[in-house]
Amino acid sequence: MEHQAQLKDKKYRNWVKAGLGLKYVKEGLEPFCDHLVNQQHTAILDKVKRKHNLSTVTCGRCDVRTLQPDHIQTKTRQCPLGQMYCNCLHSRGKISCAKKVCGAIYDEIIQLHASTPPAPYWKNTDAQQWCTEPWSVAKCFINAPGYEHKIRAVEFDCAGLLHVLLNNIEFQQHIKCAITGTDVFSRVRMSRNEIFHSNSMELEDNAVNSYIDDMIELLKDKIEIKHRQESKAAVKKLQKLKQEDFIISTTDEAEIRRVAMAAVKEKEKELEQTITNAGNKLRTTAERERHDIEGKGLAIKSELEQTGQNIEKKLVIKEDESKKKLEQEGIEIEKQLTRKKVEAEEQLEQKLQESKLQLEDIAETKRQAEKSKQKVGNFIYYF
Ligand SMILES: [Zn+2]
Numbered sequence: 344m345e346h347q348a349q350l351k352d353k354k355y356r357n358w359v360k361a362g363l364g365l366k367y368v369k370e371g372l373e374p375f376c377d378h379l380v381n382q383q384h385t386a387i388l389d390k391v392k393r394k395h396n397l398s399t400v401t402c403g404r405c406d407v408r409t410l411q412p413d414h415i416q417t418k419t420r421q422c423p424l425g426q427m428y429c430n431c432l433h434s435r436g437k438i439s440c441a442k443k444v445c446g447a448i449y450d451e452i453i454q455l456h457a458s459t460p461p462a463p464y465w466k467n468t469d470a471q472q473w474c475t476e477p478w479s480v481a482k483c484f485i486n487a488p489g490y491e492h493k494i495r496a497v498e499f500d501c502a503g504l505l506h507v508l509l510n511n512i513e514f515q516q517h518i519k520c521a522i523t524g525t526d527v528f529s530r531v532r533m534s535r536n537e538i539f540h541s542n543s544m545e546l547e548d549n550a551v552n553s554y555i556d557d558m559i560e561l562l563k564d565k566i567e568i569k570h571r572q573e574s575k576a577a578v579k580k581l582q583k584l585k586q587e588d589f590i591i592s593t594t595d596e597a598e599i600r601r602v603a604m605a606a607v608k609e610k611e612k613e614l615e616q617t618i619t620n621a622g623n624k625l626r627t628t629a630e631r632e633r634h635d636i637e638g639k640g641l642a643i644k645s646e647l648e649q650t651g652q653n654i655e656k657k658l659v660i661k662e663d664e665s666k667k668k669l670e671q672e673g674i675e676i677e678k679q680l681t682r683k684k685v686e687a688e689e690q691l692e693q694k695l696q697e698s699k700l701q702l703e704d705i706a707e708t709k710r711q712a713e714k715s716k717q718k719v720g721n722f723i724y725y726f
């Protein structure tokens with residue numbers, strides 16, 4: 344579609360209007376958020392000063408990924424502040440802040456986080472700026488990527504500002520609206536993605552009007568926002584946006600296209616990161632499983648080898664034992680044989696002796712008988 348024709352297209356004009364609406368909300372909220380963020384930053388540093396009895400709060404050397412928090416995990420290995428992924432749970436390689444500052448700020452950020460369990464978005468923040476840049480602390484409350492290099496309020500978009508308000512316990516006290524997830528603040532925050540991530544760059548009349556009505560309601564929040572000049576000015580702009588004859592300037596249109604383009608690029612980066620992470624996870628898992636299997640294979644192999652060696656050893660021992668046993672038995676048999684032989688010889692000797700004696704007896708008896716015979720013969724001769 345030709346550009347001029349596109350601008351005449353109602354649905355495309357609606358889409359540009361919704362984008363402009365978000366820009367007006369950001370303008371309306373920016374000074375309010377900046378004020379809260381600065382105030383809270385001062386309060387946090389004061390609290391750290393009192394906690395560790397410090398005269399000044401300076402560091403600029405700590406890295407949030409390796410920072411040792413002030414709090415320590417419980418005996419049951421839980422984070423006492425209720426964080427699911429906390430530096431306190433993995434104390435290996437963590438370094439305490441040399442100035443006793445950053446660990447205490449880390450704890451404060453967790454305690455100020457409004458979600459259950461608390462989940463500060465540490466990837467957005469640079470702890471080296473915690474002592475000097477209030478928004479570097481505030482960024483921990485933006486649960487979305489893309490804010491890594493932003494430091495000043497003016498650099499944050501409507502969704503970023505709303506994240507900060509919604510995810511901070513203290514900031515919620517400055518809002519009348521109850522944050523439930525479907526409240527007007529949450530709806531406007533989510534509309535940013537719905538508008539800028541839409542491929543068609545088109546919106547129906549009722550859709551754009553519903554978005555703008557939400558934006559106006561938000562800026563009329565009763566406690567503080569509605570009383571601020573910037574909010575009032577933004578509401579006026581939003582009301583004009585709703586009028587049928589609203590003229591979209593080419594500058595406005597170009598700006599919204601640029602913002603949408605940046606949002607889409609950000610989304611792309613986020614998706615790429617998700618894909619990379621998933622790929623890495625898969626690779627790590629596969630690698631780990633391969634290692635496991637190889638390890639198990641090696642273990643089984645070495646176990647088998649060991650068993651083989653044991654069997655072999657046992658066989659050798661058995662063989663030796665059998666041999667020894669046989670030898671032993673042989674010796675025993677030989678011994679027995681010798682004993683038997685000796686016994687037999689002894690018996691034989693005895694028998695011989697006995698026979699000899701018997702023979703002698705017989706000889707004696709014979710001699711006696713001879714004598715008796717002679718005597719008898721002599722006797723007979725005399726008669
Ligand atoms: Zn913890």
Ligand SMILES: [Zn+2]
Pocket residue numbers: 402403404405440441442443444445446
């Ligand atoms: Zn430090």
